[in-house]
Amino acid sequence: MEKDRVLVKDVVFPVFQMKEDFKQSRLIKYMEDESVPASKRLNWLPYFTYFANSFSDINNYILPYEEPADEFEEQINSHAATDAEHNSLINKDMRNLQDKLKDFTFADCLEFLWNDNIKNSRLVAYGIANLTQMASNPLVRYCLIRVIEELGNTFFLISHKCTVGVIESNYFGDVHLGYEPGNLHGCDPDKFESQSLTVEEAETARYVMQKCYDLFFDMIEEMYDRAIENRFDFD
Structure with missing residues (x-):
């Protein structure tokens, strides 16, 4: 390797510690808590709907390259197109739970989704949009996406053991878990990770990875x- 270059593999390596740190979050501990009935461990599902749908926009309009210039950009576009469809799973969940939420008016829904008590879920989409602009290099953008995918895999490995009342969630259950391998869809990680970055590019990649995790x-x-x-009882 040329002097003053860094393998992408070495840049993304900290994602494995991020996964371990993510497991210490209070929500993951809550989903693992056997003193809480499994049917109640996803009682917060409606609050996740803003993020799930905004993440579809991120994959449709932000992460892809408008005119992919090489195989790396094409691979990222292919991955984003697949991930953009996953919001349909949580929307299906909400349809299945409609009887429990029949008193929600459209105005109630707007106030619910844009309440300050879930502002962080809205900030994720804006934050990723900003980080994506910094990650114009597809190898750096790969590092950003790798964090998203690894954290998703970590999360769904826990959430798929929980239910929404008696209903298995499409979004948090086995269906979505099957779509979250922890890396780009249909791509051998070595394709990206065998490449190298300049020291400056590697620093940018580490920065966007940490900010994404946060x-x-x-x-x-x-x-x-x-x-x-x-607030919600789906039993």
């Missing part, structure tokens, strides 16, 4: 605060 950690900490309020 966004997701803050969001699920906020979700825990909503969970313990027990």
Whole structure:
């Protein structure tokens, strides 16, 4: 390797410690708590709907390259197109729970989704949009996406053991888990990780990775605060 270059593999390596740190979040501990009935451990699901749908926008309009210039950009576009469809899973969950939420008016829904008590879930999308602009290099953008995917895999490995009342969630259950391998869809990680970055590019990649982690950690900490309020009872 050329002097003063850094392997992408070495840059993304800290994501494995991020996964371990993520497991210490209060929400993940809550979902693992056997003293809480499994049917109640996803009682915060409606609060997640803003993020899930805004993440579809991120994958449709922010992460992809408008005119992919090489195979790396094409691979990122392919991955984003797949991830953009996952919001349909949580929307299906909400349809299945409609009888429990029939008193919600459209105005109630707007006030619910744009309440300050879930501001961190809204900030994730804006934050990722900003980080994506910094990650114009597809190898750096890969590092950003890798954090998103690894944290998603970590989360769904826990959430798929929980239910929404008697209903298995499409979004938090086995269906979505099957779509979250922890890396880019249909891509051998070595394709990206065998490449190298300049020292400056590597620093940018590390920065966007950490900021991305912080966004997701803050969001699920906020979700825990909503969970313990027990506003929704889906039993």
